[in-house]
Amino acid sequence: MSSKSFSIPIQVNPMFWAVAFFLGYMWSGGNLTLSFYLMGVVTLSVFVHEMGHAITGLVFRQKVKISLLPFGGLTERRGKPLKGWQEFLIILMGPAFGFMLYLIAKSVYPQTPEGVLRQVVAFTAVANLFWSIVNLLPVLPLDGGQLVRVVLQGIWGTKGLKASCFFSIFFGILFGFYFILRQEFLLASIFAIFVYESWQIYQSVKFLTDEDTDVELQRLMTKGEKAFDKRDFEKAKEIFSQVRDRLKKGVLYNQATYFLAEMAFQENLPEETFSLLKPIFRELNFEGIYRFHRAAMETKAWKEALQSGTKLWEITPSRQLAKDNQVAAEALGDETAAKGWEKAANA
Structure with missing residues (x-):
C-alpha cells in the first residue's frame, strides 16, 4: 500500500x-x-x-x-x-x-x-x-549511531566511518548487557542484532578509501559498467583503466580490476585474467575465485590453482574441482594431497 x-x-x-x-x-x-x-x-x-x-x-x-x-x-x-x-x-x-x-x-x-x-x-x-x-544512543543503525558516523566521517573521512562501526559495537555490547541486568531481554536481543549489523557494516566498508567516496570516480565507474553491459569492451577497458590509474587501491579499484579481469576471461586471455585477479584474491566472490582458478590452471600457476581450488571446494565441492586440485598437487609434488584429491574425485 x-x-x-x-x-x-x-x-x-x-x-x-x-x-x-x-x-x-x-x-x-x-x-x-x-x-x-x-x-x-x-x-x-x-x-x-x-x-x-x-x-x-x-x-x-x-x-x-x-x-x-x-x-x-x-x-x-x-x-x-x-x-x-x-x-x-x-x-x-x-x-x-x-x-x-x-x-x-x-x-x-x-x-x-x-x-x-x-x-x-x-x-x-x-x-x-x-x-x-x-x-x-550511539549505536548503528539508530539515529544516534548515524550522527556519530557523520561527525567522525567529517573529521577523519573513511577512517572515521570505520571508527564509527567499532564505536557502535562497543556501545551496543554495553547497552545490551545493561538491558540484560534489567531483565529487559527483548531490548537486549535488539541490541545484539545492532552489534551484528554494525559488524556487517564494517565488513562492507573496511577496504573503503577516501577516494572511493569521490563522486566523479563513482560516475566514471557507472559509465564503465554501462559500457560493459552493452559489451563495448574497448570503451569499458579504457574507463576502468582510468579508475585503476587514479586509485591504486580501495573498493572502486577492486571493482574496476574485476571488470577488466572479467573481460579478459571472456576473451580467453588467462594470463591477463590471472595477473589482474591475483592481487585482489582475498576480496573475490565465488565467481571471481572460479575465474582465477581457471586462469591459474591454464597458466600452470599450480600453487594458486590449488589454493583457489581448495577455496572453491569448501563452497561447492565437485568432481571436476577435485581433479583440478589433484593435478595441481601432483605438479607441486605433494603426493599426499594428490592422493586425497584423487580419492575425492572418484568418490
Missing part, C-alpha cells in the same frame, strides 16, 4: 500493521479495544519520526520516500551530495519530531478525561520520550 503526503511518497509494508498490532496488544495487557488504539499510536509515532527526516530532506532539495517496515520506518533520500551539517540535521530531526510529539501528548494529558483516551495519550507521551532517547 502506498500514498503521498506533502509530495512525499509513503509505502507501507503489510507486515507493519501486524507488528504494530502485536505491540499494541502486548502493551495493552490483552485489551483488544485498547490494542487498536495503541496500534494507531505506534503508526503515528513511526510516521512522525520519519516525517522529521523527510521534511528536512525536502528543505535540502532531496527526493525522499518513506517506507513503514515490519520493524520500524525508513526514509530514503536521493539527490546531490549533502554537506555534513545538512546530513546531521536530517538525521537529528527524526528524534526531534518524536520528542515534539511527546511534548504535545504531555501537555494534553492533564486535560484528558479518565478512560481509554487518557491511557492512549499517556502511552503516546511515554513511548515517544522513550524511543527518542533510545534512538539517540
